[in-house]
Amino acid sequence: MTTTKLLKTAGLVAVLAYASSASAQDDSQLVINGEIEMITEVATQDYIGGLKTAYSGWRFRNSDMQAMQLDDFENPAAIAVDEGLASWSKVDGSEGKSCASCHEDLEASMAGVRAVYPKWNEEAGAVMTLASQINNCRTEQMGAEAWKYDGTEMTGMEAVISLQSRGMPVNVAVDGPAHDAWLKGEEIYYTRYGQLELSCANCHEDNADNYIRADHLSQGQINGFPAFRLKTGGLVQVQNRFKGCIRDTRAETFKPGSEEFVALELYVASRGNGLSVEAPSVRP
């Protein structure tokens, strides 16, 4: 190696200097309808090694987009929520039942539910997401067909159930029987998939608050899901979002509802334990 080469290798040092760019994520307070106060910033649990503070994706959006979530009359998810509400009491399947037949009052029976999912289900012997639980009710209790895992009926129902927990802190359990799935989710989160060799952490942990072309990277938190995406003009199921992100690394994705994505959902939810349930949120 010549002297000039050595000198130029010192460029490595120069490279390190760029890392500390100023924070663009803001301190705005999210209060919905002037009354429901949201926790958009919280210290993470010790088991989340790479992240000290969790921020809701809302904190990374510009003020116009933030405003759409402040008032339910401005939130474009309202139509999907209405549809979810209608299917809550709609009879379907061979048993002549609706969700309301078993659970009765939506507000009373579903308060707090979204905050603790995904969670271990003893009978199934597996971690279940809210979506898989909904489909389980349809097939086992109602004798109805399962909905498409990330289809519109499912996201509408998830949204209306999530609304009953709005403002409550996410609180998924990561230990006990769910621990194996959680570990698997953690492994997936840090695996560099695809021809671009990028992991979730590369973008959402190492580069949160940086820009990748026009996209302002958030921490990829899921407390706001299902989320209304302005880009597609519809509610997006969380595992559909995961699929899109993995696809963007030029990788073969996992399927919504797969064991891998269920584990990943549990793990990512735990990175935001303590943030308020914010669904249905408004995102780019």
Place this chain on the structure above:
Amino acid sequence: MKRTAIALAALIGSGTFVSAETVTPDNVVMDEYGSIEASLTGVAGDPAAGAEVMSSRGLGNCVACHQVSALSAAFQGNVGPSLDGAADRWEEAQLRGIVSNAKMTFPDSVMPSFYKTSGFIRPGNAFTGKAAEGALEPLLTAQQIEDVVAYLATLKE
């Protein structure tokens, strides 16, 4: 037989002439610091074509992560360092190495390897989300790498 068919398809697909001297991704000679001395094609790079590769979403899209003052591309990102003055910091062989496989210069870098075709986990068929079929193409062709290196060599302050 199958290999020839794939290679032919690649030729037709990209519409570029691959000369006999073109070094395939698996035959690149890199030193222990991640530099590549020899040109990948033997054909001098075209800086204007390199600027296009760096700006286009469908090609290198380097500006997704890097800011380059001399390029007019909109929405330049900041995941990586600004490339202004890159040629003052790096020699041509080092730049060729960084663009081809940055992880050999910067261990664990988030920068993708633009001239590499193996060693991936669940490689996809471009951005379809489906599994890749057959041999992978590198993200950029050998000549595109040379064009980008030629453009980077103009970035002096």
